Amino acid sequence: MSAARIATAAAMLVAAVALAGCGRLAPVDPGAGAPAADPSPTSLADVDELLGEAAGSLDDTERLLDDADDAAGQETQR
Amino acid sequence: MSTMIVAAALAAILTAGAPAAVTDGDPTPPARATVGEIQQQGDLAIERRLTALDAAELRLGNAQSLDEGHRSSLEATITDTRSGLESLRSELDGAPDAASARDDYRSIFSDYRVYAVVLPQSYVVAGADRAEAVTIPRLQAAAEALEAAIDAQGRDDLADDLADLRSEIQKAQDDLDGLADRALAVAVDDFDADPAVMQDITLTARDAVLSLRSAVVDARTLADELR
CATH class of the missing domain: 1.20.5 (Single alpha-helices involved in coiled-coils or other helix-helix interfaces)
Structure with missing residues (x-):
């Protein structure tokens, strides 16, 4: 894996963590498969x-x- | 017939010869009771009351939801009653004759009314305060949360059930409003004028408990509907 790909993957991971921290990735009820009512x-x-x-x-x-x-x-x- | 006459005569003889007994259940000791018998039974009756007052005082001390003003009034009543009974015991133990002892003995019942007034008063006030300080606020908070859930889910069909829940809480509040103060105001004279005075207050408190029980059921049903 090239350094550029590693850097891109790391950036995506950081972005995903940031979005989750802001609450934009709503927790999902694993049983219902949908956001909590x-x-x-x-x-x-x-x-x-x-x-x-x-x-x-x-x-x-x-x-x-x-x-x-x-x-x-x-x-x-x- | 002759058998019946003999039996009746025998019963009369046995009754006449039976030792005089003073029972705690009768505020008037038998006419034939001796000073010693009256003193013994009177001391026993006083001791029972002092023990019951100690137990009530301990429970009031542990009642965290008791209004502080109510606590002070109840403790003052218990203290006064205890000191009155202790003085009465000294008086009874030093009674010079059966007539004086009999008067002191009657006083245990008629002047203090530990069982009829003081203890019910303590327990009804503590119970009413607990309902007002703990039960009703919890139910009101539950009703608020349920109302929010009904609004959020658009469940207009549950509006009447929510109104029933609030109505039960309100009924209990109306029953309990001023009830503790009514109980605290009951004195021995009030009991003499109306022996059902404390019972009426207790019944009103029980009505409030019934309303609150209904409210709990209503709230649980609503919560289940909203899940």
């Missing part, structure tokens, strides 16, 4: 996380309300 899966994953936290804190609230009822029930027994 908008909204990105990340935002829906965030929704899942938010809902998990909401459900967890609701469990806490429900436990506290159960304890409130249990305590009130003891007034007549104790």
